[in-house]
Amino acid sequence: xxxxxxNSPSLSVQEGRISILNCDYTNSMFDYFLxxxxxPAEGPTFLISISSIKDKNEDGRFTVFLNKxxxxxxxxxxxxxxxxxxxxxxxxxxxxxxxxxxFGKGTRLSVIA
Amino acid sequence: KAGVTQTPRYLIKTRGQQVTLSxxxxxxxxxxxxxxxxxxxxxxxxxxxxxxxxxxxxNFPGRFSGxxxxxxxxxxxxxxxxxxxxxxxxxxxxxxxxxxxxxxxxPGTRLLVL
Numbered sequence: 001x002x003x004x005x006x007n008s009p010s011l012s013v014q015e016g017r018i019s020i021l022n023c024d025y026t027n028s029m030f031d032y033f034l035x036x037x038x039x040p041a042e043g044p045t046f047l048i049s050i051s052s053i054k055d056k057n058e059d060g061r062f063t064v065f066l067n068k069x070x071x072x073x074x075x076x077x078x079x080x081x082x083x084x085x086x087x088x089x090x091x092x093x094x095x096x097x098x099x100x101x102x103f104g105k106g107t108r109l110s111v112i113a
Numbered sequence: 114k115a116g117v118t119q120t121p122r123y124l125i126k127t128r129g130q131q132v133t134l135s136x137x138x139x140x141x142x143x144x145x146x147x148x149x150x151x152x153x154x155x156x157x158x159x160x161x162x163x164x165x166x167x168x169x170x171x172n173f174p175g176r177f178s179g180x181x182x183x184x185x186x187x188x189x190x191x192x193x194x195x196x197x198x199x200x201x202x203x204x205x206x207x208x209x210x211x212x213x214x215x216x217x218x219x220p221g222t223r224l225l226v227l
Contacts, residue, residue, distance in 0.1 A: 043203050043218030089156060100146065100169045105155035
């Protein structure tokens with residue numbers, strides 16, 4: 001039973017364009033969502049998070065949107081750069097229910113120069 | 114500040130053996146979580162320790178165990194290794210409880226079971 005789903009295993013985007021990575025979740029108790037980026041041979045690096053009391057959080061080129069009714073969140077990267085090429089993981093948890101982080105399977109983003 | 118360190122970085126074992134992996138969190142961090150990453154399965158939560166107490170445990174068999182020491186360093190142990198245990202094992206640390214703080218990941222220990 002996959003509670004966090006990233007349905008696109010890979011995505012290719014031209015440099016300078018927008019990258020949109022999507023994530024769906026099934027557990028309505030989740031109230032805290034994070035995105036991590038992972039390069040080969042390194043551990044995941046935290047990118048950006050959003051609490052369920054918000055519907056948008058922005059940090060530089062990265063924006064996360066949360067649609068609670070659709071149980072959907074997305075990460076927008078604008079403009080995309082070749083250094084953004086990595087695997088992106090969506091994660092969620094219930095702070096109230098004190099559950100551990102649940103990760104999606106990741107989306108491999110390739111930004112083409 | 115030094116990051117999260119994990120030792121060893123690479124390990125080859127055979128079926129039936131046991132293995133112990135070590136994680137040193139960022140100085141001052143009291144929460145340590147362990148994850149298993151396999152191709153196609155993403156990161157799966159193993160357990161979380163906070164101040165030497167196991168606070169959460171994932172859905173893994175009892176062959177997987179862990180502990181945390183008074184200096185916040187943590188070890189995980191896998192007994193009676195199976196081929197399916199081959200994976201990247203990641204450790205993450207945070208200052209407070211894992212869900213309320215940004216988790217910082219180590220580079221991982223890549224375990225190969227033959």
